[in-house]
Amino acid sequence: MSEMMRGYHFVREDRKLRDGQKLRVGKVYRLPPGAKPMLRKQGYRASADVLDALGHAPGPILCRVELRGTIIHGTDKAVATECKVLSARDVTRELHEFALWCAERALKGERKAGREPDPRSWAALKIKRAWLDGRATDRELAAAYWAARSAAVSARNSAGRSAAVSAAHSTAPSAADSVAHSAAAWVRSAAYWAARSATVSTERKAQSRKLRRLLAGETVRRGGPLGTKTSDR
Numbered sequence: 001m002s003e004m005m006r007g008y009h010f011v012r013e014d015r016k017l018r019d020g021q022k023l024r025v026g027k028v029y030r031l032p033p034g035a036k037p038m039l040r041k042q043g044y045r046a047s048a049d050v051l052d053a054l055g056h057a058p059g060p061i062l063c064r065v066e067l068r069g070t071i072i073h074g075t076d077k078a079v080a081t082e083c084k085v086l087s088a089r090d091v092t093r094e095l096h097e098f099a100l101w102c103a104e105r106a107l108k109g110e111r112k113a114g115r116e117p118d119p120r121s122w123a124a125l126k127i128k129r130a131w132l133d134g135r136a137t138d139r140e141l142a143a144a145y146w147a148a149r150s151a152a153v154s155a156r157n158s159a160g161r162s163a164a165v166s167a168a169h170s171t172a173p174s175a176a177d178s179v180a181h182s183a184a185a186w187v188r189s190a191a192y193w194a195a196r197s198a199t200v201s202t203e204r205k206a207q208s209r210k211l212r213r214l215l216a217g218e219t220v221r222r223g224g225p226l227g228t229k230t231s232d233r
Helices: 050-054 092-112 119-132 138-154 158-171 176-197 200-214
Strands: 002-011 028-030 044-046 061-073 078-090 229-232
Touching: 002 044, 002 050, 002 078, 044 061, 050 200, 092 119, 092 158, 092 200, 119 138, 119 158, 138 158
Parallel strands: none
Antiparallel strands: 002 061, 002 229, 028 078, 044 078, 061 078
16 A cells, blocks of 8 residues: 655755756656655655744745655655655745745744834845845845844844844855755744744744745645545556
């Protein structure tokens, strides 16, 4: 009996898997005969929730995949002996937008709590949006990033520091292949900030909803078929 699970997985901008194989939609990838999937060690991975997949992203190419064969399930991902790629697309722009949304949410949370964020954090987000629209240069973006980092260092409390760090993280990448790392790093920062201002689960749900809306063109869903494990004989 073999299992089957559909989910999401990110790959690098060059569309190569971690083992160096070229990504091809429709292809079924298999571990060598006798090899067993092991979490964090070997196997083809996927997450039922796209936000979980982002936490392991090496790059901005989002794939819908179908895991087959022997599958080992972890907390936020699964690994398998076989993987079929159902679709793939570059979501660089969407990830930039997601990071900005997260950072703005964090800064607004600080403002609501009566702690006005450093102006450098707000300015960094403004420059990043201008950069996305072609109205700011890479040099201007880099300067905004370092200013936002300085604001994080200057923050007087941990919640404010986390919000400022999120602003810096959302501004950091200018190369497409680094954007997924930045967004994933922000998610971790946001979880810490949320734990001090609300609850981690509440913040995570909001992030998941927003990310799914941004990636709606990829028909990203939560639960249902994507989270369902089936078996075939």
